[in-house]
Amino acid sequence: MSATTTVNAPAQQAPSPPRAAVGSDDARIGLRANLRHIGALARRNMLQIKADPESMFDAVLMPIIFVLLFVYVFGGAMFGDGNRGQYVNYLVPGLMAMMGLNIAMAVGTGVNDDFKKGVMDRFRTMPIARSSVLIAKMVVEVGRMLVATTILLIMGFILGLSVSTSVFGLLGAIGLSLVFGASLMWIFILLGLTMKTVQAVQGVAMLVLMPLQFGSSIFAKPTTMPGWLQSFTDYNPLSNLADAARGLITGGPVAHSALMTLAWSAGITLVTAPLAVAKFRKRT
Amino acid sequence: MAAGILVSMTRIDKKPRNNGEGAAGIAVSVRGLVKHFGDTKALDGVDLDVREGTVLGVLGPNGAGKTTLVRCLSTLLVPDAGTAVVAGYDVVRQPRQLRRTIGLTGQYASVDEKLSGRENLYMIGRLLDLSRKEARSRADELLERFSLTDAGKRLAATYSGGMRRRLDLAASMIGHPAVLYLDEPTTGLDPRTRNEVWDEVRRMVAEGATVLLTTQYMEEAEQLASELTVIDRGRVIANGEVDELKARVGGRTLQIRPTDPEQLGAMARAVTEAGLDGVSGTQVVPDEGVLNVPILSDEQLTAVVGLLGSRGYGIAHIGTHLPSLDEVFLAITGQKTADSQDATRKTEEVAA
Known part of the structure; x- marks a missing residue:
């Protein structure tokens, strides 16, 4: 990654790689200062939520509506009228993947809107790492994901979700979905910085999200799908996360799907995070 | 014709610089600055100097290149050619050192509307590496100075245009910048609030700040600036002391x-x-x-x-x-x- 994003301390001692724009620029930002900047900016994002509590509607209402809708619309068809409880156990762990995806999408539109404002110019003329603005936003958004996931699980428990593994399995599933959700944010931050309008971000996001969400094991077992679709769902990271969360909460194989989820998270982050930071730095 | 005037004005303005003012340093030095956007030459070879502790007014109509100039000098844009040195730092090669020495108040208030005035200033203080305590006291000090103490707890979204501009100026002052850029600081303000902003700028200069001020108004330039650079279509068409220019006009x-x-x-x-x-x-x-x-x-x-x-x-x-x-x-x-x-x-x- 380039020199401005000194998130990790060792990078400061390393000789600076030659850059087109920055030559003999030795005013590096130390790790502690960087964390302080991220903290101050995360506080800003939290205060924004406080000033505009409606912005939490998606994180609070989405899990409630999704669970009710899918359990009562599809539950009977999937497992028979009297066995909706079984579908709750199938669906709710899978929906954890949906929470991350939908919150991450909101980050894209938020970034697009936020970065048009004059205050971004101020941040970019200040002696802070430009990545800290993005990372602070992510920290707060991961917090929102946690809120959405918690509400999702509470809804699940009300409708009969039972944890047949242990509390650590449950925490593991939550952690895994947050890691994956955070990596997705980089994609949407990149989209938000690239697209001109919020509407464009939403349009592109919907186009990509619909097939990914429904062409997965979140809502229905892939064994009921035709072969070509099964091979798609096998590689769909949302399936991997849904399967891993299911295994961690209701028991079953975890290793393969969890590793695939982590691999997808790492891959997505490695590719899109540097692009997003570079885009933010250059955006005028 | 323009070139002839340029030469004569430059000659006149060199005299007091060498004799009267002594060895005042140059805070901002721009040479041959070029920035093109596609076919549009926003800056087409701009030269200018701002002496330490003075106000240079950059006067020009809409689209003359004023904002592009400020954006290049504040590291928001990388120029295509030419050099600019601010407080001893090159804008292209040393952007990070440079950001420690500048303050920017743009045409559009660069404060966060969803934060209170006080929280805005506190955040900027923390980003400038003040301790929590220092950031709090500096925020209160500047709120008081810019007559915003009563409004300090309110969201900036509820501020009037003049209050927002004052908060913006306050935010630019937190780090005691050596050089302050004011990009059309009073555009869109009514005469009374305009006067308030002018008073603040005069105070900053009295305290030793160097200011580069862009404006569309001759009156504003005359009120605040000691020297003027007139630009049009990305080029400097005249520069000199305000009185000389006025005498010409x-x-x-x-x-x-x-x-x-x-x-x-x-x-x-x-x-x-x-x-x-x-x-x-x-x-x-x-x-x-x-x-x-x-x-x-x-x-x-x-x-x-x-x-x-x-x-x-x-x-x-x-x-x-x-x-x-x-x-x-x-x-x-x-x-x-x-x-x-x-x-x-x-x-x-x-x-x-």
Whole structure:
């Protein structure tokens, strides 16, 4: 990654790689200062939520509506009228993947809107790492994901979700979905910085999200799908996360799907995070 | 023609710089700065200097390149060619050191509307590596100074335009910047709030800040700046001290409103035909029902008003105003600013 994003301390001692724009620029930002900047900016994002509590509607209402809708619309068809409880156990762990995806999408539109404002110019003329603005936003958004996931699980428990593994399995599933959700944010931050309008971000996001969400094991077992679709769902990271969360909460194989989820998270982050930071730095 | 003036103004303005002011350093030095956006030459080879502790006014119409200049000097844009050194740091090679020494207040208030005024200032303080305590006390100090203490807890979204601009100035002052860029700081403000902003800028300069101020208003430049650079279409067309430039432009315009608007033409002819010493270029502005007479001195004002009175014309109101940007351009280049040509078409000139 380039020199401005000194998130990790060792990078400061390393000789600076030659850059087109920055030559003999030795005013590096130390790790502690960087964390302080991220903290101050995360506080800003939290205060924004406080000033505009409606912005939490998606994180609070989405899990409630999704669970009710899918359990009562599809539950009977999937497992028979009297066995909706079984579908709750199938669906709710899978929906954890949906929470991350939908919150991450909101980050894209938020970034697009936020970065048009004059205050971004101020941040970019200040002696802070430009990545800290993005990372602070992510920290707060991961917090929102946690809120959405918690509400999702509470809804699940009300409708009969039972944890047949242990509390650590449950925490593991939550952690895994947050890691994956955070990596997705980089994609949407990149989209938000690239697209001109919020509407464009939403349009592109919907186009990509619909097939990914429904062409997965979140809502229905892939064994009921035709072969070509099964091979798609096998590689769909949302399936991997849904399967891993299911295994961690209701028991079953975890290793393969969890590793695939982590691999997808790492891959997505490695590719899109540097692009997003570079885009933010250059955006005028 | 423009080039000739440029040379002569530069020569005049060098004199006091070497003798009067002693060895004041140069805080901002720009040489041959170029920035193109596609085919648009936003900056087409700009040279300018700002001496430490002074205000340089950069005067120009919309689209002249003022904002692009400020954005290049504050590391928001990388110039295509040329050099710019601010407080000893090169804008291209040392952007991070440079960001520690500058403050920027843009045309659009760069504060977060969803935060209170106090939280805005506290956040900037923390980003500038003040401790929590220091950031809090600096925020309170600046709120007090910019008369925002009472509004400090309210969201910036509820602030009036003038309050927002003051908060913006306060935010720019937190890190005690050596060089402050003010990009059209009073555009869109009413006269009273404009005066408040001017007072603050004067105070900052009195405390030793170096300011680069862009403006569309000659009056603002005259109020705040000691030297002026006039730019148009990305090029410097004149620079020098404000007084010199004003002397070139020719002082004030006397505006006369007759009691009977029907008499405007006759009054203009009377002034023109009287051939008063140094009075020329009388204009009738029918839409506003006034007569504009460029004047250089109080004697000329008295002479014009006396002449009209002695001929029996009734005068309802008289006033004088400083040359507008357009009149400055007219005097410097012999051309009107590109974006004012439509507006001035309504003004019919009275032939001598």
